[in-house]
Amino acid sequence: MTYAEETFIVIRVSEAQNMGATEFVMDFEQTFMSFLLRHQERYNRTYNFIVLMDALMSAAKHIQYYYLTGALKGHLGFTDNVNVQGEDVMQMDEIAHEITIHYLRTTERVIHAVSEEAAEIIPLNEEGGRYFVYFDPLDGSSNVSHGLPVGFLFGAAKRNLDGPEDFHLRAGKDYIAAGMFVIPTGTFTIALKDAGAWRFHIDETMNYVKPIRMMLSEKKSDWELSFNSANRYTFAHNIREWIDKNEQRYTFRYLGALAGDFHRTLTKGGMFMYPAIVNHPNPNKNRPDGKLRLMYEASVVAFMAEEAGGHAIDEHGTSILDIVPKGHHQRTALYVGSKPLTDEIMEVLAKK
Numbered sequence: 001m002t003y004a005e006e007t008f009i010v011i012r013v014s015e016a017q018n019m020g021a022t023e024f025v026m027d028f029e030q031t032f033m034s035f036l037l038r039h040q041e042r043y044n045r046t047y048n049f050i051v052l053m054d055a056l057m058s059a060a061k062h063i064q065y066y067y068l069t070g071a072l073k074g075h076l077g078f079t080d081n082v083n084v085q086g087e088d089v090m091q092m093d094e095i096a097h098e099i100t101i102h103y104l105r106t107t108e109r110v111i112h113a114v115s116e117e118a119a120e121i122i123p124l125n126e127e128g129g130r131y132f133v134y135f136d137p138l139d140g141s142s143n144v145s146h147g148l149p150v151g152f153l154f155g156a157a158k159r160n161l162d163g164p165e166d167f168h169l170r171a172g173k174d175y176i177a178a179g180m181f182v183i184p185t186g187t188f189t190i191a192l193k194d195a196g197a198w199r200f201h202i203d204e205t206m207n208y209v210k211p212i213r214m215m216l217s218e219k220k221s222d223w224e225l226s227f228n229s230a231n232r233y234t235f236a237h238n239i240r241e242w243i244d245k246n247e248q249r250y251t252f253r254y255l256g257a258l259a260g261d262f263h264r265t266l267t268k269g270g271m272f273m274y275p276a277i278v279n280h281p282n283p284n285k286n287r288p289d290g291k292l293r294l295m296y297e298a299s300v301v302a303f304m305a306e307e308a309g310g311h312a313i314d315e316h317g318t319s320i321l322d323i324v325p326k327g328h329h330q331r332t333a334l335y336v337g338s339k340p341l342t343d344e345i346m347e348v349l350a351k352k
């Protein structure tokens with residue numbers, strides 16, 4: 001599938017008082033919106049998804065602006081609130097959440113929205129809406145007060161168009177698209193169902209341009225491992241053993257923000273993992289069901305990994321995309337990246 005095209009034009013600008021003319025070449029990269037339009041035309045789809053993506057793009061740019069100016073404007077700090085996850089809410093979490101809900105509401109095409117920052121499912125247009133949107137408006141909260149990279153993650157699923165809609169929470173395999181903006185670096189990666197994973201970069205006009213197809217590298221020497229190494233003694237013994245035996249084979253990188261870490265995994269290959277915490281010296285801190293949220297973190301990166309030739313599993317070796325959520329803030333352990341590595345972990349997990 002080739003959507004991408006590159007064009008350039010020669011601009012001839014006449015100088016005043018006939019002082020001759022200057023010429024310069026202006027490169028035009030394909031914009032995300034022209035890429036998406038071709039995709040919709042190619043598959044005979046409606047413009048509704050374009051309206052939805054335009055809203056998510058606008059939200060991401062607005063969040064990027066507030067994050068970039070956050071240190072100067074003093075809104076990289078904490079609020080007095082604690083969210084449904086039991087986490088201290090940052091000002092930027094609330095700003096990003098409100099911005100996203102505003103843009104999703106303006107589309108009138110969203111049935112329900114699930115946000116990491118809202119305890120309940122947010123009904124928007126239950127009657128006329130076409131999409132369910134699950135999002136983490138500002139992923140990587142431990143990086144916020146430092147102004148370091150964070151992410152805006154989203155997944156979208158479509159209403160049942162062939163019969164009554166029961167509003168059930170969708171498994172990742174039922175998503176039609178999933179993506180992430182790495183903020184403030186201005187990179188955007190989106191996966192479209194059965195149409196691949198594509199990365200775009202922000203240009204001087206704040207447009208996301210130049211689609212690059214992402215496939216997980218098969219070059220093992222490039223592969224990276226990414227996990228919170230401080231937690232290793234709390235992982236299941238067989239996972240720890242696998243890490244002890246294999247980590248020296250790969251470069252280790254950890255940003256502490258899923259969006260940033262998975263961005264690297266997609267680029268270099270390898271694996272990002274946030275295993276279950278089952279051996280914490282303080283049993284109250286164990287997280288046998290994992291830390292990351294299924295619908296707007298794990299399923300989003302799993303969907304993108306699959307479209308890029310990779311795979312994602314939980315602590316039972318189950319494909320993340322097959323997990324039907326029981327709750328909209330359900331957590332899961334996550335192993336995502338190059339399939340040979342997730343297959344190795346699957347074998348290790350099966351040996352319990």
Ligand code: FBP
Pocket residue numbers: 087116136138139140141142228256257258259274292
């Ligand atoms: P939120 O910041 O959105 O709560 O997301 C969770 C997260 O920050 C992920 O982005 C990241 O991968 C992980 O938690 C980092 O956890 P830890 O600080 O325990 O390594």
